[in-house]
Amino acid sequence: MTNRPEGDARAARNERREAARQRAQRARTQQKRRQRGVRLGLQIGLGVVLVAAATIVTLVLVDSVQPAGPGPANTSQGGITIGQDLKAVSTTGSPSPSATDGSGAVRITMYVDYLCPTCGQFEKANGDYIESLVDSGAATVDIHPIATLSNRSQGTKYSLRAANAAACVADRSPNQFFAVHQALFAEQPEQNTAGLTDAQLTKVVTGVDGLQQRSAILKCIQDQTYSKWVDERTSAVTGGEIPGSTLEEFPGVPLVLVNGQRYELTSPITNDDFRTFVVTAAGATEPTPTPTPSATPTATPTPSASSTPSATPSS
Incomplete structure:
Protein backbone atom coordinates (compact mmCIF):
# COMPACT_ATOMS: atom_id res chain seq x y z
CA MET A 1 0.00 0.00 0.00
CA THR A 2 1.47 3.24 -1.08
CA ASN A 3 0.91 6.61 0.63
CA ARG A 4 0.33 9.91 -1.16
CA PRO A 5 3.05 12.32 -0.73
CA GLU A 6 2.30 14.74 2.09
CA GLY A 7 2.41 17.70 -0.31
CA ASP A 8 -0.33 16.24 -2.48
CA ALA A 9 -2.61 15.76 0.52
CA ARG A 10 -2.06 19.31 1.66
CA ALA A 11 -2.81 20.62 -1.83
CA ALA A 12 -6.03 18.61 -1.99
CA ARG A 13 -7.16 20.01 1.34
CA ASN A 14 -6.38 23.53 0.15
CA GLU A 15 -8.37 22.98 -3.02
CA ARG A 16 -11.35 21.77 -1.02
CA ARG A 17 -11.13 24.73 1.34
CA GLU A 18 -10.88 27.11 -1.62
CA ALA A 19 -13.82 25.50 -3.33
CA ALA A 20 -15.85 25.74 -0.11
CA ARG A 21 -14.78 29.34 0.35
CA GLN A 22 -15.84 30.19 -3.23
CA ARG A 23 -19.21 28.47 -2.75
CA ALA A 24 -19.75 30.44 0.46
CA GLN A 25 -18.75 33.65 -1.29
CA ARG A 26 -21.18 32.95 -4.14
CA ALA A 27 -23.93 32.22 -1.61
CA ARG A 28 -23.22 35.46 0.25
CA THR A 29 -23.21 37.41 -3.03
CA GLN A 30 -26.52 35.88 -4.08
CA GLN A 31 -27.99 36.60 -0.64
CA LYS A 32 -26.87 40.21 -0.84
CA ARG A 33 -28.39 40.52 -4.31
CA ARG A 34 -31.67 39.11 -3.05
CA GLN A 35 -31.63 41.50 -0.11
CA ARG A 36 -30.88 44.47 -2.38
CA GLY A 37 -33.73 43.37 -4.65
CA VAL A 38 -36.12 43.17 -1.72
CA ARG A 39 -35.03 46.60 -0.44
CA LEU A 40 -35.33 48.09 -3.92
CA GLY A 41 -38.78 46.56 -4.33
CA LEU A 42 -39.88 47.93 -0.98
CA GLN A 43 -38.48 51.36 -1.83
CA ILE A 44 -40.20 51.37 -5.21
CA GLY A 45 -43.44 50.17 -3.68
CA LEU A 46 -43.25 52.74 -0.90
CA GLY A 47 -42.45 55.41 -3.44
CA VAL A 48 -45.48 54.47 -5.51
CA VAL A 49 -47.67 54.57 -2.39
CA LEU A 50 -46.28 57.96 -1.36
CA VAL A 51 -46.73 59.39 -4.85
CA ALA A 52 -50.29 58.08 -4.96
CA ALA A 53 -51.01 59.50 -1.52
CA ALA A 54 -49.51 62.85 -2.47
CA THR A 55 -51.59 62.90 -5.65
CA ILE A 56 -54.77 62.22 -3.69
CA VAL A 57 -53.95 64.92 -1.14
CA THR A 58 -53.15 67.36 -3.93
CA LEU A 59 -56.42 66.62 -5.69
CA VAL A 60 -58.35 67.06 -2.45
CA LEU A 61 -56.60 70.35 -1.71
CA VAL A 62 -57.09 71.62 -5.23
CA ASP A 63 -60.75 70.68 -5.10
CA SER A 64 -61.17 72.36 -1.74
CA VAL A 65 -59.69 75.66 -2.93
CA GLN A 66 -61.31 75.76 -6.32
CA PRO A 67 -63.15 79.05 -6.81
CA ALA A 68 -66.90 78.83 -6.59
CA GLY A 69 -67.21 80.03 -10.15
CA PRO A 70 -69.23 82.98 -11.36
CA GLY A 71 -72.12 83.99 -9.17
CA PRO A 72 -75.66 84.42 -10.36
CA ALA A 73 -76.37 87.02 -12.99
CA ASN A 74 -77.69 90.38 -11.78
CA THR A 75 -75.58 90.33 -8.62
CA SER A 76 -72.60 92.43 -7.67
CA GLN A 77 -70.26 91.17 -4.93
CA GLY A 78 -72.98 89.02 -3.46
CA GLY A 79 -75.95 91.38 -3.63
CA ILE A 80 -78.79 92.08 -6.01
CA THR A 81 -80.09 95.64 -6.30
CA ILE A 82 -83.85 96.17 -6.49
CA GLY A 83 -85.17 99.50 -7.69
CA GLN A 84 -88.34 101.23 -8.82
CA ASP A 85 -91.31 98.96 -9.51
CA LEU A 86 -89.40 96.31 -7.52
CA LYS A 87 -87.34 95.41 -10.58
CA ALA A 88 -83.70 94.38 -10.50
CA VAL A 89 -81.29 97.07 -11.66
CA SER A 90 -77.87 96.68 -13.20
CA THR A 91 -74.98 97.01 -10.79
CA THR A 92 -71.28 97.48 -11.47
CA GLY A 93 -68.77 97.08 -8.69
CA SER A 94 -69.62 97.29 -5.00
CA PRO A 95 -72.09 99.88 -3.74
CA SER A 96 -70.60 103.05 -2.38
CA PRO A 97 -70.92 103.22 1.39
CA SER A 98 -71.82 106.89 1.15
CA ALA A 99 -75.08 107.16 -0.67
CA THR A 100 -76.93 106.61 -3.84
CA ASP A 101 -76.77 105.37 -7.38
CA GLY A 102 -76.99 108.90 -8.78
CA SER A 103 -80.78 108.96 -9.02
CA GLY A 104 -81.29 110.68 -5.67
CA ALA A 105 -82.71 107.52 -4.15
CA VAL A 106 -81.75 106.41 -0.67
CA ARG A 107 -79.69 103.23 -0.73
CA ILE A 108 -80.63 100.49 1.71
CA THR A 109 -78.30 97.52 2.05
CA MET A 110 -79.26 94.33 3.86
CA TYR A 111 -77.31 91.19 4.75
CA VAL A 112 -79.77 88.47 5.71
CA ASP A 113 -79.94 84.79 6.56
CA TYR A 114 -83.32 83.23 5.79
CA LEU A 115 -83.16 81.14 8.98
CA CYS A 116 -82.22 84.07 11.24
CA PRO A 117 -85.17 84.85 13.59
CA THR A 118 -84.06 88.47 14.08
CA CYS A 119 -83.95 88.90 10.31
CA GLY A 120 -87.53 87.62 10.23
CA GLN A 121 -88.55 90.10 12.92
CA PHE A 122 -86.96 92.96 11.00
CA GLU A 123 -88.75 91.88 7.82
CA LYS A 124 -92.09 91.66 9.63
CA ALA A 125 -91.70 95.16 11.08
CA ASN A 126 -90.17 96.91 8.07
CA GLY A 127 -90.66 94.81 4.94
CA ASP A 128 -93.76 96.64 3.74
CA TYR A 129 -92.15 100.02 4.44
CA ILE A 130 -89.02 99.13 2.46
CA GLU A 131 -91.20 97.76 -0.33
CA SER A 132 -93.10 101.07 -0.60
CA LEU A 133 -89.88 103.09 -0.68
CA VAL A 134 -88.33 100.92 -3.37
CA ASP A 135 -91.47 100.50 -5.45
CA SER A 136 -91.87 104.28 -5.67
CA GLY A 137 -88.26 104.90 -6.63
CA ALA A 138 -87.54 106.74 -3.38
CA ALA A 139 -84.99 104.06 -2.44
CA THR A 140 -83.09 101.09 -3.79
CA VAL A 141 -82.31 98.02 -1.73
CA ASP A 142 -79.26 95.79 -2.06
CA ILE A 143 -80.06 92.35 -0.67
CA HIS A 144 -77.19 89.99 0.19
CA PRO A 145 -78.38 86.46 1.06
CA ILE A 146 -75.75 84.71 3.17
CA ALA A 147 -75.67 81.52 5.23
CA THR A 148 -74.32 82.13 8.72
CA LEU A 149 -76.64 79.61 10.40
CA SER A 150 -76.10 76.52 8.26
CA ASN A 151 -75.26 74.53 11.40
CA ARG A 152 -78.56 75.46 13.08
CA SER A 153 -80.91 73.19 11.12
CA GLN A 154 -80.18 69.66 12.31
CA GLY A 155 -77.67 69.03 9.56
CA THR A 156 -79.88 70.01 6.60
CA LYS A 157 -78.02 73.30 5.99
CA TYR A 158 -81.27 75.16 5.47
CA SER A 159 -79.58 78.58 5.50
CA LEU A 160 -77.32 77.53 2.65
CA ARG A 161 -80.14 75.93 0.67
CA ALA A 162 -82.43 78.95 1.09
CA ALA A 163 -79.69 81.40 0.09
CA ASN A 164 -78.92 79.21 -2.93
CA ALA A 165 -82.61 79.28 -3.91
CA ALA A 166 -82.58 83.08 -3.69
CA ALA A 167 -79.45 83.14 -5.87
CA CYS A 168 -81.21 80.91 -8.43
CA VAL A 169 -84.01 83.48 -8.66
CA ALA A 170 -81.53 86.35 -8.97
CA ASP A 171 -80.00 84.53 -11.91
CA ARG A 172 -83.14 83.43 -13.73
CA SER A 173 -85.99 85.69 -12.65
CA PRO A 174 -84.48 88.80 -11.07
CA ASN A 175 -87.59 90.97 -11.25
CA GLN A 176 -89.34 88.52 -8.91
CA PHE A 177 -86.44 88.43 -6.45
CA PHE A 178 -87.97 90.83 -3.96
CA ALA A 179 -91.22 88.85 -3.87
CA VAL A 180 -89.27 85.61 -3.35
CA HIS A 181 -87.25 87.30 -0.60
CA GLN A 182 -90.51 88.20 1.16
CA ALA A 183 -91.93 84.71 0.62
CA LEU A 184 -88.89 83.03 2.18
CA PHE A 185 -89.39 85.09 5.33
CA ALA A 186 -93.15 84.55 5.30
CA GLU A 187 -92.50 80.78 5.40
CA GLN A 188 -89.42 80.99 7.62
CA PRO A 189 -88.88 77.84 9.72
CA GLU A 190 -87.76 78.03 13.32
CA GLN A 191 -84.06 77.96 14.07
CA ASN A 192 -82.72 74.60 15.26
CA THR A 193 -85.35 72.70 13.30
CA ALA A 194 -84.67 70.82 10.08
CA GLY A 195 -86.17 73.71 8.12
CA LEU A 196 -88.02 73.27 4.87
CA THR A 197 -87.25 70.33 2.61
CA ASP A 198 -86.04 71.05 -0.91
CA ALA A 199 -89.53 70.23 -2.17
CA GLN A 200 -91.11 72.68 0.28
CA LEU A 201 -88.49 75.32 -0.51
CA THR A 202 -89.15 74.90 -4.22
CA LYS A 203 -92.89 75.24 -3.62
CA VAL A 204 -92.38 78.54 -1.79
CA VAL A 205 -90.16 79.94 -4.53
CA THR A 206 -92.18 78.78 -7.51
CA GLY A 207 -95.39 79.91 -5.85
CA VAL A 208 -94.46 83.55 -6.49
CA ASP A 209 -96.54 85.17 -9.22
CA GLY A 210 -94.72 86.01 -12.44
CA LEU A 211 -91.71 83.80 -11.77
CA GLN A 212 -89.76 83.19 -14.97
CA GLN A 213 -87.83 80.09 -16.08
CA ARG A 214 -89.40 77.88 -13.44
CA SER A 215 -87.83 74.64 -14.67
CA GLY A 244 -71.67 98.94 0.93
CA SER A 245 -70.10 99.49 4.34
CA THR A 246 -67.02 100.93 5.99
CA LEU A 247 -67.28 98.31 8.75
CA GLU A 248 -64.16 96.24 9.33
CA GLU A 249 -65.90 93.49 11.31
CA PHE A 250 -69.18 91.80 10.54
CA PRO A 251 -71.62 92.34 13.46
CA GLY A 252 -73.95 89.51 12.48
CA VAL A 253 -77.30 89.22 10.75
CA PRO A 254 -79.33 91.12 10.02
CA LEU A 255 -76.95 93.88 9.02
CA VAL A 256 -78.94 96.84 7.68
CA LEU A 257 -77.35 100.01 6.30
CA VAL A 258 -78.92 103.18 4.95
CA ASN A 259 -76.59 105.21 2.74
CA GLY A 260 -73.73 103.29 4.32
CA GLN A 261 -74.76 104.01 7.90
CA ARG A 262 -75.43 101.01 10.11
CA TYR A 263 -78.88 100.73 11.64
CA GLU A 264 -78.66 99.62 15.28
CA LEU A 265 -81.48 97.19 15.93
CA THR A 266 -83.88 98.03 18.72
CA SER A 267 -85.65 95.61 21.03
CA PRO A 268 -88.37 95.21 20.08
CA ILE A 269 -87.76 96.02 16.43
CA THR A 270 -90.21 98.71 15.34
CA ASN A 271 -91.05 100.41 12.08
CA ASP A 272 -91.20 103.85 13.75
CA ASP A 273 -87.58 103.56 14.83
CA PHE A 274 -86.39 102.43 11.41
CA ARG A 275 -88.37 105.21 9.66
CA THR A 276 -86.66 107.76 11.87
CA PHE A 277 -83.27 106.30 11.02
CA VAL A 278 -84.00 106.36 7.28
CA VAL A 279 -85.05 110.03 7.43
CA THR A 280 -81.92 110.92 9.41
CA ALA A 281 -79.59 108.98 7.10
CA ALA A 282 -81.23 110.46 4.00
CA GLY A 283 -81.03 113.98 5.39
CA ALA A 284 -77.37 113.53 6.22
CA THR A 285 -76.59 113.25 2.50
CA GLU A 286 -78.51 116.35 1.44
CA PRO A 287 -76.50 119.57 0.85
CA THR A 288 -79.58 121.78 1.20
CA PRO A 289 -82.64 121.78 3.49
CA THR A 290 -84.91 120.80 0.63
CA PRO A 291 -87.13 117.73 1.09
CA THR A 292 -85.05 114.56 1.11
CA PRO A 293 -84.83 112.59 -2.14
CA SER A 294 -86.19 109.52 -0.43
CA ALA A 295 -89.76 110.74 -0.52
CA THR A 296 -92.20 107.92 -0.88
CA PRO A 297 -95.35 108.17 -2.95
CA THR A 298 -98.50 109.26 -1.21
CA ALA A 299 -102.01 109.36 -2.53
CA THR A 300 -101.79 113.17 -2.65
CA PRO A 301 -98.26 114.62 -2.84
CA THR A 302 -97.70 117.44 -0.38
CA PRO A 303 -95.20 120.27 -0.64
CA SER A 304 -94.16 120.01 3.00
CA ALA A 305 -91.19 118.27 4.55
CA SER A 306 -93.48 115.35 5.29
CA SER A 307 -92.50 114.04 1.87
CA THR A 308 -89.60 112.25 3.57
CA PRO A 309 -89.72 108.46 3.83
CA SER A 310 -91.42 108.70 7.20
CA ALA A 311 -94.54 109.98 5.46
CA THR A 312 -95.12 106.66 3.73
CA PRO A 313 -98.63 105.46 4.46
CA SER A 314 -98.61 102.37 6.56
CA SER A 315 -99.81 99.26 4.81
Whole structure:
Protein backbone atom coordinates (compact mmCIF):
# COMPACT_ATOMS: atom_id res chain seq x y z
CA MET A 1 0.00 0.00 0.00
CA THR A 2 1.47 3.24 -1.08
CA ASN A 3 0.91 6.61 0.63
CA ARG A 4 0.33 9.91 -1.16
CA PRO A 5 3.05 12.32 -0.73
CA GLU A 6 2.30 14.74 2.09
CA GLY A 7 2.41 17.70 -0.31
CA ASP A 8 -0.33 16.24 -2.48
CA ALA A 9 -2.61 15.76 0.52
CA ARG A 10 -2.06 19.31 1.66
CA ALA A 11 -2.81 20.62 -1.83
CA ALA A 12 -6.03 18.61 -1.99
CA ARG A 13 -7.16 20.01 1.34
CA ASN A 14 -6.38 23.53 0.15
CA GLU A 15 -8.37 22.98 -3.02
CA ARG A 16 -11.35 21.77 -1.02
CA ARG A 17 -11.13 24.73 1.34
CA GLU A 18 -10.88 27.11 -1.62
CA ALA A 19 -13.82 25.50 -3.33
CA ALA A 20 -15.85 25.74 -0.11
CA ARG A 21 -14.78 29.34 0.35
CA GLN A 22 -15.84 30.19 -3.23
CA ARG A 23 -19.21 28.47 -2.75
CA ALA A 24 -19.75 30.44 0.46
CA GLN A 25 -18.75 33.65 -1.29
CA ARG A 26 -21.18 32.95 -4.14
CA ALA A 27 -23.93 32.22 -1.61
CA ARG A 28 -23.22 35.46 0.25
CA THR A 29 -23.21 37.41 -3.03
CA GLN A 30 -26.52 35.88 -4.08
CA GLN A 31 -27.99 36.60 -0.64
CA LYS A 32 -26.87 40.21 -0.84
CA ARG A 33 -28.39 40.52 -4.31
CA ARG A 34 -31.67 39.11 -3.05
CA GLN A 35 -31.63 41.50 -0.11
CA ARG A 36 -30.88 44.47 -2.38
CA GLY A 37 -33.73 43.37 -4.65
CA VAL A 38 -36.12 43.17 -1.72
CA ARG A 39 -35.03 46.60 -0.44
CA LEU A 40 -35.33 48.09 -3.92
CA GLY A 41 -38.78 46.56 -4.33
CA LEU A 42 -39.88 47.93 -0.98
CA GLN A 43 -38.48 51.36 -1.83
CA ILE A 44 -40.20 51.37 -5.21
CA GLY A 45 -43.44 50.17 -3.68
CA LEU A 46 -43.25 52.74 -0.90
CA GLY A 47 -42.45 55.41 -3.44
CA VAL A 48 -45.48 54.47 -5.51
CA VAL A 49 -47.67 54.57 -2.39
CA LEU A 50 -46.28 57.96 -1.36
CA VAL A 51 -46.73 59.39 -4.85
CA ALA A 52 -50.29 58.08 -4.96
CA ALA A 53 -51.01 59.50 -1.52
CA ALA A 54 -49.51 62.85 -2.47
CA THR A 55 -51.59 62.90 -5.65
CA ILE A 56 -54.77 62.22 -3.69
CA VAL A 57 -53.95 64.92 -1.14
CA THR A 58 -53.15 67.36 -3.93
CA LEU A 59 -56.42 66.62 -5.69
CA VAL A 60 -58.35 67.06 -2.45
CA LEU A 61 -56.60 70.35 -1.71
CA VAL A 62 -57.09 71.62 -5.23
CA ASP A 63 -60.75 70.68 -5.10
CA SER A 64 -61.17 72.36 -1.74
CA VAL A 65 -59.69 75.66 -2.93
CA GLN A 66 -61.31 75.76 -6.32
CA PRO A 67 -63.15 79.05 -6.81
CA ALA A 68 -66.90 78.83 -6.59
CA GLY A 69 -67.21 80.03 -10.15
CA PRO A 70 -69.23 82.98 -11.36
CA GLY A 71 -72.12 83.99 -9.17
CA PRO A 72 -75.66 84.42 -10.36
CA ALA A 73 -76.37 87.02 -12.99
CA ASN A 74 -77.69 90.38 -11.78
CA THR A 75 -75.58 90.33 -8.62
CA SER A 76 -72.60 92.43 -7.67
CA GLN A 77 -70.26 91.17 -4.93
CA GLY A 78 -72.98 89.02 -3.46
CA GLY A 79 -75.95 91.38 -3.63
CA ILE A 80 -78.79 92.08 -6.01
CA THR A 81 -80.09 95.64 -6.30
CA ILE A 82 -83.85 96.17 -6.49
CA GLY A 83 -85.17 99.50 -7.69
CA GLN A 84 -88.34 101.23 -8.82
CA ASP A 85 -91.31 98.96 -9.51
CA LEU A 86 -89.40 96.31 -7.52
CA LYS A 87 -87.34 95.41 -10.58
CA ALA A 88 -83.70 94.38 -10.50
CA VAL A 89 -81.29 97.07 -11.66
CA SER A 90 -77.87 96.68 -13.20
CA THR A 91 -74.98 97.01 -10.79
CA THR A 92 -71.28 97.48 -11.47
CA GLY A 93 -68.77 97.08 -8.69
CA SER A 94 -69.62 97.29 -5.00
CA PRO A 95 -72.09 99.88 -3.74
CA SER A 96 -70.60 103.05 -2.38
CA PRO A 97 -70.92 103.22 1.39
CA SER A 98 -71.82 106.89 1.15
CA ALA A 99 -75.08 107.16 -0.67
CA THR A 100 -76.93 106.61 -3.84
CA ASP A 101 -76.77 105.37 -7.38
CA GLY A 102 -76.99 108.90 -8.78
CA SER A 103 -80.78 108.96 -9.02
CA GLY A 104 -81.29 110.68 -5.67
CA ALA A 105 -82.71 107.52 -4.15
CA VAL A 106 -81.75 106.41 -0.67
CA ARG A 107 -79.69 103.23 -0.73
CA ILE A 108 -80.63 100.49 1.71
CA THR A 109 -78.30 97.52 2.05
CA MET A 110 -79.26 94.33 3.86
CA TYR A 111 -77.31 91.19 4.75
CA VAL A 112 -79.77 88.47 5.71
CA ASP A 113 -79.94 84.79 6.56
CA TYR A 114 -83.32 83.23 5.79
CA LEU A 115 -83.16 81.14 8.98
CA CYS A 116 -82.22 84.07 11.24
CA PRO A 117 -85.17 84.85 13.59
CA THR A 118 -84.06 88.47 14.08
CA CYS A 119 -83.95 88.90 10.31
CA GLY A 120 -87.53 87.62 10.23
CA GLN A 121 -88.55 90.10 12.92
CA PHE A 122 -86.96 92.96 11.00
CA GLU A 123 -88.75 91.88 7.82
CA LYS A 124 -92.09 91.66 9.63
CA ALA A 125 -91.70 95.16 11.08
CA ASN A 126 -90.17 96.91 8.07
CA GLY A 127 -90.66 94.81 4.94
CA ASP A 128 -93.76 96.64 3.74
CA TYR A 129 -92.15 100.02 4.44
CA ILE A 130 -89.02 99.13 2.46
CA GLU A 131 -91.20 97.76 -0.33
CA SER A 132 -93.10 101.07 -0.60
CA LEU A 133 -89.88 103.09 -0.68
CA VAL A 134 -88.33 100.92 -3.37
CA ASP A 135 -91.47 100.50 -5.45
CA SER A 136 -91.87 104.28 -5.67
CA GLY A 137 -88.26 104.90 -6.63
CA ALA A 138 -87.54 106.74 -3.38
CA ALA A 139 -84.99 104.06 -2.44
CA THR A 140 -83.09 101.09 -3.79
CA VAL A 141 -82.31 98.02 -1.73
CA ASP A 142 -79.26 95.79 -2.06
CA ILE A 143 -80.06 92.35 -0.67
CA HIS A 144 -77.19 89.99 0.19
CA PRO A 145 -78.38 86.46 1.06
CA ILE A 146 -75.75 84.71 3.17
CA ALA A 147 -75.67 81.52 5.23
CA THR A 148 -74.32 82.13 8.72
CA LEU A 149 -76.64 79.61 10.40
CA SER A 150 -76.10 76.52 8.26
CA ASN A 151 -75.26 74.53 11.40
CA ARG A 152 -78.56 75.46 13.08
CA SER A 153 -80.91 73.19 11.12
CA GLN A 154 -80.18 69.66 12.31
CA GLY A 155 -77.67 69.03 9.56
CA THR A 156 -79.88 70.01 6.60
CA LYS A 157 -78.02 73.30 5.99
CA TYR A 158 -81.27 75.16 5.47
CA SER A 159 -79.58 78.58 5.50
CA LEU A 160 -77.32 77.53 2.65
CA ARG A 161 -80.14 75.93 0.67
CA ALA A 162 -82.43 78.95 1.09
CA ALA A 163 -79.69 81.40 0.09
CA ASN A 164 -78.92 79.21 -2.93
CA ALA A 165 -82.61 79.28 -3.91
CA ALA A 166 -82.58 83.08 -3.69
CA ALA A 167 -79.45 83.14 -5.87
CA CYS A 168 -81.21 80.91 -8.43
CA VAL A 169 -84.01 83.48 -8.66
CA ALA A 170 -81.53 86.35 -8.97
CA ASP A 171 -80.00 84.53 -11.91
CA ARG A 172 -83.14 83.43 -13.73
CA SER A 173 -85.99 85.69 -12.65
CA PRO A 174 -84.48 88.80 -11.07
CA ASN A 175 -87.59 90.97 -11.25
CA GLN A 176 -89.34 88.52 -8.91
CA PHE A 177 -86.44 88.43 -6.45
CA PHE A 178 -87.97 90.83 -3.96
CA ALA A 179 -91.22 88.85 -3.87
CA VAL A 180 -89.27 85.61 -3.35
CA HIS A 181 -87.25 87.30 -0.60
CA GLN A 182 -90.51 88.20 1.16
CA ALA A 183 -91.93 84.71 0.62
CA LEU A 184 -88.89 83.03 2.18
CA PHE A 185 -89.39 85.09 5.33
CA ALA A 186 -93.15 84.55 5.30
CA GLU A 187 -92.50 80.78 5.40
CA GLN A 188 -89.42 80.99 7.62
CA PRO A 189 -88.88 77.84 9.72
CA GLU A 190 -87.76 78.03 13.32
CA GLN A 191 -84.06 77.96 14.07
CA ASN A 192 -82.72 74.60 15.26
CA THR A 193 -85.35 72.70 13.30
CA ALA A 194 -84.67 70.82 10.08
CA GLY A 195 -86.17 73.71 8.12
CA LEU A 196 -88.02 73.27 4.87
CA THR A 197 -87.25 70.33 2.61
CA ASP A 198 -86.04 71.05 -0.91
CA ALA A 199 -89.53 70.23 -2.17
CA GLN A 200 -91.11 72.68 0.28
CA LEU A 201 -88.49 75.32 -0.51
CA THR A 202 -89.15 74.90 -4.22
CA LYS A 203 -92.89 75.24 -3.62
CA VAL A 204 -92.38 78.54 -1.79
CA VAL A 205 -90.16 79.94 -4.53
CA THR A 206 -92.18 78.78 -7.51
CA GLY A 207 -95.39 79.91 -5.85
CA VAL A 208 -94.46 83.55 -6.49
CA ASP A 209 -96.54 85.17 -9.22
CA GLY A 210 -94.72 86.01 -12.44
CA LEU A 211 -91.71 83.80 -11.77
CA GLN A 212 -89.76 83.19 -14.97
CA GLN A 213 -87.83 80.09 -16.08
CA ARG A 214 -89.40 77.88 -13.44
CA SER A 215 -87.83 74.64 -14.67
CA ALA A 216 -84.35 76.19 -14.65
CA ILE A 217 -84.89 77.51 -11.13
CA LEU A 218 -86.17 74.11 -10.00
CA LYS A 219 -83.01 72.42 -11.33
CA CYS A 220 -80.83 75.15 -9.80
CA ILE A 221 -82.38 74.51 -6.38
CA GLN A 222 -82.08 70.74 -6.68
CA ASP A 223 -78.45 70.92 -7.86
CA GLN A 224 -77.55 73.63 -5.33
CA THR A 225 -75.86 75.40 -8.21
CA TYR A 226 -74.78 78.41 -6.17
CA SER A 227 -74.08 76.76 -2.82
CA LYS A 228 -70.30 77.15 -3.18
CA TRP A 229 -70.79 80.73 -4.23
CA VAL A 230 -72.97 81.38 -1.15
CA ASP A 231 -70.30 79.76 1.05
CA GLU A 232 -67.63 81.93 -0.53
CA ARG A 233 -69.63 85.12 -0.08
CA THR A 234 -70.54 84.20 3.51
CA SER A 235 -66.89 83.61 4.37
CA ALA A 236 -65.90 86.91 2.76
CA VAL A 237 -68.58 88.90 4.58
CA THR A 238 -68.00 87.33 7.98
CA GLY A 239 -64.29 87.87 7.41
CA GLY A 240 -64.84 91.62 7.13
CA GLU A 241 -65.32 92.17 3.39
CA ILE A 242 -68.67 93.98 3.53
CA PRO A 243 -69.61 95.82 0.32
CA GLY A 244 -71.67 98.94 0.93
CA SER A 245 -70.10 99.49 4.34
CA THR A 246 -67.02 100.93 5.99
CA LEU A 247 -67.28 98.31 8.75
CA GLU A 248 -64.16 96.24 9.33
CA GLU A 249 -65.90 93.49 11.31
CA PHE A 250 -69.18 91.80 10.54
CA PRO A 251 -71.62 92.34 13.46
CA GLY A 252 -73.95 89.51 12.48
CA VAL A 253 -77.30 89.22 10.75
CA PRO A 254 -79.33 91.12 10.02
CA LEU A 255 -76.95 93.88 9.02
CA VAL A 256 -78.94 96.84 7.68
CA LEU A 257 -77.35 100.01 6.30
CA VAL A 258 -78.92 103.18 4.95
CA ASN A 259 -76.59 105.21 2.74
CA GLY A 260 -73.73 103.29 4.32
CA GLN A 261 -74.76 104.01 7.90
CA ARG A 262 -75.43 101.01 10.11
CA TYR A 263 -78.88 100.73 11.64
CA GLU A 264 -78.66 99.62 15.28
CA LEU A 265 -81.48 97.19 15.93
CA THR A 266 -83.88 98.03 18.72
CA SER A 267 -85.65 95.61 21.03
CA PRO A 268 -88.37 95.21 20.08
CA ILE A 269 -87.76 96.02 16.43
CA THR A 270 -90.21 98.71 15.34
CA ASN A 271 -91.05 100.41 12.08
CA ASP A 272 -91.20 103.85 13.75
CA ASP A 273 -87.58 103.56 14.83
CA PHE A 274 -86.39 102.43 11.41
CA ARG A 275 -88.37 105.21 9.66
CA THR A 276 -86.66 107.76 11.87
CA PHE A 277 -83.27 106.30 11.02
CA VAL A 278 -84.00 106.36 7.28
CA VAL A 279 -85.05 110.03 7.43
CA THR A 280 -81.92 110.92 9.41
CA ALA A 281 -79.59 108.98 7.10
CA ALA A 282 -81.23 110.46 4.00
CA GLY A 283 -81.03 113.98 5.39
CA ALA A 284 -77.37 113.53 6.22
CA THR A 285 -76.59 113.25 2.50
CA GLU A 286 -78.51 116.35 1.44
CA PRO A 287 -76.50 119.57 0.85
CA THR A 288 -79.58 121.78 1.20
CA PRO A 289 -82.64 121.78 3.49
CA THR A 290 -84.91 120.80 0.63
CA PRO A 291 -87.13 117.73 1.09
CA THR A 292 -85.05 114.56 1.11
CA PRO A 293 -84.83 112.59 -2.14
CA SER A 294 -86.19 109.52 -0.43
CA ALA A 295 -89.76 110.74 -0.52
CA THR A 296 -92.20 107.92 -0.88
CA PRO A 297 -95.35 108.17 -2.95
CA THR A 298 -98.50 109.26 -1.21
CA ALA A 299 -102.01 109.36 -2.53
CA THR A 300 -101.79 113.17 -2.65
CA PRO A 301 -98.26 114.62 -2.84
CA THR A 302 -97.70 117.44 -0.38
CA PRO A 303 -95.20 120.27 -0.64
CA SER A 304 -94.16 120.01 3.00
CA ALA A 305 -91.19 118.27 4.55
CA SER A 306 -93.48 115.35 5.29
CA SER A 307 -92.50 114.04 1.87
CA THR A 308 -89.60 112.25 3.57
CA PRO A 309 -89.72 108.46 3.83
CA SER A 310 -91.42 108.70 7.20
CA ALA A 311 -94.54 109.98 5.46
CA THR A 312 -95.12 106.66 3.73
CA PRO A 313 -98.63 105.46 4.46
CA SER A 314 -98.61 102.37 6.56
CA SER A 315 -99.81 99.26 4.81
